[in-house]
Structures are given as structure tokens and as C-alpha cells.
Amino acid sequence: ATVTAAVHAILHDHAGLEGPLLPVLHAVHARFGHIPPEAVPTIADALALGRAEVHGVISFHHEFRSTPAGRRVIRLCRAEACQAVGARALAAHARDRLGIGWNQTTEDGAVTLEAVYCLGLCACGPAALVDGVPVGRVTPGTLDQLVATA
Ligand code: FES
16 A cells, blocks of 8 residues: 555656656666566556556666565676676676576575666776676675675
8 A cells, every 4th residue: 555655646646748658667667676566557647658568668668677676686787898897797797696687686685687888987897886886807706705794
């Protein structure tokens, strides 16, 4: 009921806006840190859209999560320059160490692993964003430490 009430309030704030779906989704995401699945039917009904349509927009925009993020969010760069200096092996190490794939969160809620595509830190790759902070020259050792302190 809390989610529905909050979503109704957000919808109310955005009433009359042209093309309200994205602003509404951003507001819901900002409020909860993800878009709770139970928000989708409320949003779809209020904006006279299909649920599949709303789901489609959520999954198209990678910045939207459907589940709560872990305490630490590690986003590894998967673009070319970083790949050339070991990002692929680093990603494999991260997935092994955490036992999860991209866009997943460890069962204990400690770490979420996500991909990004170039952070403008190509000169000091492999690069990552750790809780929104850019980090260069990430090694498997750095990663283990980030996981251990999450
Ligand atoms: Fe990774 Fe540019 S390719 S930061």
C-alpha cells in the first residue's frame, strides 16, 4: 500500500505533463532506489498505457533497476579501451568472486554488479564506478577489497 500511495502522489505531481512516463519512472526510481514491480500496474493504469509498454521502457533504460541495489554498486566498464587492458578478465573475476552475473545483486544484499560503457577514463583502465565514484586501474585485488568492505 505504501508503494501504491507513493506512486499515486508522484503521478499526481506529474499530472498534465506531456510525455509523463519517463519523468514518473525517474521519480519512482529516485524515491525507492528501484522501480518496485507493484508500481508498474498503477503507472500503466494512470497513464492509460499497457503494462508491457511500461515494462519495455523500464528494461530499455539501463539506469532503472527493478530490484533494490546492494549496499555497494560496482559498475565495471566494458567498452573497448578498457577491454584492451584487462576489463574482460576483471569482469570474469568479479562474477566468480560474487557468484552473480551482470545486473544482479549478491544474496546478502552486499554488492550489485553492473556494466557501463566508457567512463571517459580510458587512459587508466580498467575503469569502474564504485557507488558513483570513478576508479581507475581496477585490479582483481582492488575488486576483492571493495567486495570485502561492502
Ligand atoms: Fe573504459 Fe573508456 S573504455 S573508460
